[in-house]
Amino acid sequence: MRKRIEIDAVSQLVTADANLRLDQLEAWLRKRGYSLGRLPFRNWQRQRHRQLRQQATLRKALETGSAGGTDGAGEICLSLEIESPHGRIQTKRVPGSATGPDFKKIFIGSHGRYGKILSATLRIVRLPERRLTVKARWVQPVKSRKFLKRLAASGIRCSSLQFQDRVALSFQIEGMKGLVAAEVKTAKRMIRQSGGKWIDG
């Protein structure tokens, strides 16, 4: 049976059958110039067992993910269709609301306790024109912490932030070419001003 995938290019959303594998969905989107983004389903991306990684379905990722935080499947999930003991539930396909608790957050991470996820509408992004990795090192942890605080207020959209030994960090910046260049330039300046050293490569 064909699994449903529908794209809404105007709203940049994809609605997909929950039985679809994540890698299948991502491949389908990439053929059309889109992506799920930073893949907040990173628990599955980090899965060492290749087979398990490749077999992760959208349902599994949502039912075992968390609704909040940057690791959360909830971060990119706009709405869900669920088969519950009360019948079929279709949470509203709207960007934001104030209509009681956000019920999709209750179903995400519930391990199927309150119902089976049948399909999900997810936010998608255009494939980035450019992706760069920023690496830097400081002598003292206090200076790297100051940089982190400044980074949080800077407007730079970073992802995959990693820290080593409290004095070295790396993060990725991706998006439109011109914007990425501006963000990298700003990041370099901030690193220099905070007493850090930009690491090439």
Place this chain on the structure above:
Amino acid sequence: MKLLKHLEKILGDRVAADPVNRALYCRDMMTGTTLELKAGHPPLLPDLVCWPETTEEISEILKFASHHLVPVIPFGGGSGVSGGTLPLTGGIILDLKKMNRVEGIKGPARRDNGAFFTVTAQCGILGQHLEDRLNEQGFTLGHFPSSILCATLGGYLAARSAGQLSSRYGKIEDMVEDLEAVLADGTMVRFGGRIKKLPHIRPVDLLVGAEGTLGVISRARLKIHPSPPAVRYRGVTFAKLPAALTATREIMQAGLRPSVVRLYDPLDSLLLQYGYEDKKKASKFPFKTIKDNFLKTLLLYPDLPQRLLGLLPTDCLLIFGFVGEADLIEAQEKAALDICRRRIARDAGAEPGLHWLKHRYSISFKMPELFEQGYFVDTIEVAATWDRLLPLYTGLRRILQKFALVLAHFSHAYPEGCSIYFTVIGHTGSKEKDCRIWRQLWRGAMERCLKLGGTISHHHGIGVLKAEWLPRELGGAMPFFKEIKKKLDPAGIMNPGKMGL
């Protein structure tokens, strides 16, 4: 009275049952209540008002109330506009404003998309006071609703509010990490804790947005941000609304993350232009020069004049803003301007944005003046994904302008959609008719919104005002909501009569 005596044992002199205090807490800012009171309808009064100072005191009050089946209504600033704190069946108003401490700031904690910081605060703190305390330490919550001067953190969380910079910082539910609450039977749920009857659901996911129907939120931990070093604002005008909406969508989908995005429809743009372009022009502003009687006559038949105004070649004004490092936000602003120019826009400079920034809170405080002059005013906030947004705007405008003058702007933009904020100003000449027309206007708007796939509330909440339509909004989730309510509040004492529960 037994209730008063028991609460005095818990709270001392922080309880009141006198007529003045009871009258003060008979309402929030819902327009319908104002109209009914002006028409001489008697107010709904609570039995008494109390001011707890700790989570433990709230627990004692709720234990007593649930045992004696006394309704309890949590109350913050009373700035809600959906009747969320109306004491429909009397009971105890739990005014939380004495719980107003900021308890500490922590961070940075490192996450995938950068460092973040948190603040823990009691939920009775006024929004502006919280923001002031954070600013002193070099931080911001990033939450700036127009009610910031008279709304509390608890009220924000109860209603799932949105601030004017939500496009950058998110809604309140995106900011809250964890909370402490008291359930109907007095059980305290601490940070990191779980509710015994629903152990697999995070309390924060249940209680945020529940408008006090499932428990009382007493403290919260929220993400905060270092104050940005620089801000920039820009105004751009478009000849046609569809082109302006497309440009707005493209800005959001380019990954630009502006802090502010506000697109005014043609009529709202026309009125705004007189406000900021020139003080002399402002004094010639139609509402100042046209006599009051003429405007009121016009509002008796609002549809035709607005259809005619809609034929005028009036520009739409888009305001956007960025916060962050000065050189970066200059580049982001340029990228946004380039997107707008591709849709044939005229650069109006920084002035429109700066004017909005200066007056963004004062507009709400002009409403009482209009009520005094015999008008009624209300706001309707809906939202939809981009594919449904223009039909939603057109459909709602068409129905609302049959009843009142309609101004509208698009704000709280997301990559996948946007909210529409309608302001309606009406006049019928009769106080009873004002009440009737107001109810018809809301009925028409809610029915049309549901039909066109929008949400009936983006950030004002449901209360009593929209309760009738919540089952259709939630669909299959409504029975689930009712089941949760039965589990957590079997006696039905928590804010009864709200949200269709």
